Amino acid sequence: xxxxYFLDWVRIGAFALLVLYHVGMYYVTWDWHxxxxxxxxxxxxxxxxxxxxxxxxxxxxxxVATAFLLGKGEHGFLRRRSWRLLVPLAFxxxxxxxxxxxxxxxxxxxxxxxxxxLAFWARYLQADPNFCRDGECLAVPTWNHLWFVVYxxxxxxxxxxxxxxxxxxxxxxxxxxxxxxxxGYGLLVWPxxxxxxxxxxxxxxxxxxxxxxxxxxxxxxxxxxxLLGFAVAKSQTVWDxxxxxxxxxxxxxxxxxxxxxxxxxLYGGDSTPPDALRAVQRAVWGxxxxxxxxxxxxxxxxxxxxxxxxxxxxxxxxxxVYILHQTIIVVLAHNLQPLGLPPPIEGPLLVLxxxxxxxxxxxxxxxxxxxxxxxxxxPRPARQAASVIADAx
Numbered sequence: 228x229x230x231x232y233f234l235d236w237v238r239i240g241a242f243a244l245l246v247l248y249h250v251g252m253y254y255v256t257w258d259w260h261x262x263x264x265x266x267x268x269x270x271x272x273x274x275x276x277x278x279x280x281x282x283x284x285x286x287x288x289x290x291v292a293t294a295f296l297l298g299k300g301e302h303g304f305l306r307r308r309s310w311r312l313l314v315p316l317a318f319x320x321x322x323x324x325x326x327x328x329x330x331x332x333x334x335x336x337x338x339x340x341x342x343x344x345l346a347f348w349a350r351y352l353q354a355d356p357n358f359c360r361d362g363e364c365l366a367v368p369t370w371n372h373l374w375f376v377v378y379x380x381x382x383x384x385x386x387x388x389x390x391x392x393x394x395x396x397x398x399x400x401x402x403x404x405x406x407x408x409x410x411g412y413g414l415l416v417w418p419x420x421x422x423x424x425x426x427x428x429x430x431x432x433x434x435x436x437x438x439x440x441x442x443x444x445x446x447x448x449x450x451x452x453x454l455l456g457f458a459v460a461k462s463q464t465v466w467d468x469x470x471x472x473x474x475x476x477x478x479x480x481x482x483x484x485x486x487x488x489x490x491x492x493l494y495g496g497d498s499t500p501p502d503a504l505r506a507v508q509r510a511v512w513g514x515x516x517x518x519x520x521x522x523x524x525x526x527x528x529x530x531x532x533x534x535x536x537x538x539x540x541x542x543x544x545x546x547x548v549y550i551l552h553q554t555i556i557v558v559l560a561h562n563l564q565p566l567g568l569p570p571p572i573e574g575p576l577l578v579l580x581x582x583x584x585x586x587x588x589x590x591x592x593x594x595x596x597x598x599x600x601x602x603x604x605x606p607r608p609a610r611q612a613a614s615v616i617a618d619a620x
Contacts, residue, residue: 231528232533233532235541235542238542239538245281245549249553255267255274260331265570271491279515280519280520282449286449287456289456290452290453290457290460292456293460305383305384305387308380313380314601315550320368320373321352323550324372324373326557378446382449406462406464408459409467414469425447425448469524469528472521473529476519479515480522487515544586544589547585548589550602556577559577594607
């Protein structure tokens, strides 16, 4: 089966949205590493537009990409994927994400932190447990936003184990699932129902921690999305259903989004919603989560763009940009605070500066062979041709 180029564009767009989302986290009232002096609830409805589905979409596409990568050959696959994921994770935890924790301590530690970055970094590497506020202590070292890389690697291991233990059963189940979802409205209904049940059963019991070992609600939604992407990757019938169902899915997602915004606008503060209404909200969240994914992929599949130089370049760049972007946002945001720029000026400036610095770093790293693995890039091609395609994450 040929590469599905439209999914590359969906993946590029989803990661680009992360830059906007994490800049937005600086300006909303939700907890984050650093906070703007102008933080308010103004942007929160826009943040809720992608919160339910953004990461589920990325795990789904990662499952699809894994199916195609395995199709190129299984020998040494897990070793290669581990190298591409765990090396940037280790480098990120030891070096790249440290400024996020540093500026979080500077802004939130009672009385501030005044010993400087290098002193903090030494304590960070020693797993110092004493950065505490109100009884809560910052756990260091940490992977911060690189939790996605950890989960992706863990889910890849799960898939490889399943393929080693029961390859024929996994193949049959994938074929049956693809055939089941390829009929009628099954693609729109059944995954949504699964996500609704998962949210109703688990979200109130398990806090989202991104700590891998205790993050049961997130595993219950993200691992099945990864496995679903793997199962349907090579079924043309399923991709045709995505395109066919795009308009119903879009209408459902718009209605779901409107309800979510209304609900959190009313109960986003100290107000307590009735239990029945909270249950309805959780069900609508799950419905919005999957219907938005169907709509996005469906419109991309209908558009069905072919290959291009821009796609090849951005496909290679998107993972390094993801690795770098949040640290750059945190560093820039904190150091822009003395200027007192209003959010309508500072926000776009943060987005543009973050993208510029991310791509500048990518251009440097992609040209230096020993640096490439640090940002998840494969070996340097023998010829720097436009046709070089990076493995999808």
